[in-house]
Amino acid sequence: MSWLNSVRNALSFGSKPKTTSDNLWHKCKGCEQMVFSKEWEENQYVCPKCDHHDRIGPTERFAELFDEGSWQVIAAPKVTEDPLKFRDTKRYSDRLKTARADTAEVDALVNAHGRIDGHPAVIGVQDFAFMGGSMGLAVGEAFVRGVENAIREHCPYVIFTASGGARMQEGILSLMQMPRSTVAIVMLRDAGLPYIVVLTDPTSGGVMAAYAMLGDIQIAEPRATLAFTGRRVIESTIREKLPDDFQTSEYYLEHGLIDMVVHRHQLKARLATVIGYLTAGEKQAA
Structure with missing residues (x-):
């Protein structure tokens, strides 16, 4: 392609994108x-x-799960950005800018309130495309904000996890989100409201050690990788070969660590059923 054609393609002046084999x-x-x-x-x-x-992001999740026209995104909380002025090969602030440009999200956890087959619920979705869904101050604060909204609306909080763990650029501040999220879950239970976890590929590290395994009901998508630490680290530590299906949704179900594995096509209906069961007593009391 000539230089002139390259310039013409770059300056399309609003022309429609061409359908290519790439898309x-x-x-x-x-x-x-x-x-x-x-x-x-x-x-x-x-x-x-x-x-x-x-792997899919928050917008696709909300569109699939909520009743059409019933949901609204909850504003992302404001937190201190780059509290440690961290820099490795790039500035942390630059990594945040890149992730926001790529995903159009403020950070790795987005909440929305709506209805699932008529049942009110707040859903939080971690976006693995945003710095591996890593948990930092913004994710911790968003989790707490989601729980607070669920308590205010008197409905369940459903979290879809997808994370590589704690965000290294925030050091100990990222690990502090583990007890914060645990306290928020206790607040939800004190209010008598369900906390439902849907584990998606991949969920690992500090997130797996915190709110990802504290649900009243634990659901997972098929063949998702679920782990606290890497397979090679475990094998080198115990000096044994692990099963081929180790750290998968099916392995967790077989060993009683989760309640069910649900196909994405049946997920909305299954969530509606579970929420209906868990909130039936409140409806009768009302």
Whole structure:
């Protein structure tokens, strides 16, 4: 392509983007087969060939789970940014700017209030695309804000976890979000409200050691990687070979660590059923 054509393509002056092979097809991370992007999106980002559940962000989650026109995003709380003035190969502040530009989100946890098959609920969704869904001050504060909104609206809080763990750029301040989230969950239970966790791929580290495993009901998407620490670290420590399905949703279910594994297509209906069971007593009292 000539320099002139390159400039013309860059200065499209509002012309519609061209349909190319890059956006027409999606390569599945599970079976590595090529799938029509539209078919993949209409299938809720689940591969129609191998059933691999791809990672999705808050906007897609809310659209899939809430009744149409019933939900509203809860404003992200303001926190101190880059409290340690951290820098590795890049400034932490620059990493935040890049993540915000890529995801259009303020940070890695977004809350929304709405209805699931008529049941009011607050849903929090961690976005792995935002710095690996890492837990820092903003995520901790957003979690507390989500719980406070659930208490105010007198409804369950449902959290969708997807995280590599604590955010290293915030040091000990990120680890402090573990007890903060635990206290928030106690507040929710003192109010007599359900706390439901949906584990998605991947959930690990400090998040797994905190609010990800404290649900009244523990649900997971199929074949999600769920772990506190890495497989190689465990094998080198215990000097044994781990099972092939170790640290997967199915392994956790088999060993009683979670309550159910639910396909994304059935997730809304299952959440509505669970919420209906857990709040039935309150409806009768009302």
